[in-house]
Amino acid sequence: MDLYAIIFYLFSIVTLASAAVVVFSKNIVHSAFALLFTFFGVAGLYVLLMADFLAVTQLMIYVGGILVLLIFGVMLTSDVINVQMKTGTMQTLPAVLIVSALAGTLVGVFWSTDWKVAQNAVGFESTAPKIGQMFLTSYLLPFEIASVVLLVALIGAALIARRERKAS
Amino acid sequence: MQEFIQWLQTPGLKHFLIISGILFSLGVFAILTRRNAILVLMGIELVLNAANINFIAFSRYATGTLDGQVIAVFVIILAAAEAAIALAIVLNIYQNFNTVNVDELNQLRD
Incomplete structure (x- = not known):
């Protein structure tokens, strides 16, 4: 081992x-x-x-x-x-019944499938520069949308959590 | 049996997938059974983590590219946004109804 x-x-x-x-x-x-x-x-x-x-x-x-x-x-x-x-x-x-059926199915499928493994596997070198490059080239639109989503979530969460209650 | 022990000794794609499958099932169990809304949120985090393990395992073993890791970053971004919004909603529910047990919340307004 x-x-x-x-x-x-x-x-x-x-x-x-x-x-x-x-x-x-x-x-x-x-x-x-x-x-x-x-x-x-x-x-x-x-x-x-x-x-x-x-x-x-x-x-x-x-x-x-x-x-x-x-x-x-x-x-x-x-x-x-x-x-x-x-x-x-x-x-x-x-x-318990549903989850054990789900877990059994998932593990069974993972176990029995003959997964194809690529020959050119990701190596040991640092991944951060490549991921950054992919963000600014092929994943540019999702990247920009994600930033807008984070801004919306920030404002929305602050607005929802800080709503003033009417003086009763 | 010898083959199985040999398989156990060389972690590969299947090992990671099975770990993530078990983690996913535990998360679904938390979502289904917990009464406290925050524990339901923790179950959702477990499910998202299991999905992320899958993405990265396939990125490492099946494609050999980094696309899976980029998708995993987006999953983490959405998990952060989801946690912030959901906790704001839960805090608001607690202020209005004084409970966060999902089975007692059967009204949309008080």
């Missing part, structure tokens, strides 16, 4: 175990913090897939941005003073 395989299984176990904590934990704060390790594990998998830029982006955007936002949401919408962090589940039995 070489080093690559050991690191792969390490990050896979970190990702899946902490994702299971996110999904099954009764305490919402535990879920939020387990999500941190899920994002770290996924970033590690990105590194193993030669996506260095994506791994750093994952850490900056997901861990530095989205996760902090989610923890803010937890703190602002749970009854922190009464330490009432427990959260319930619903429709557990149908969900």
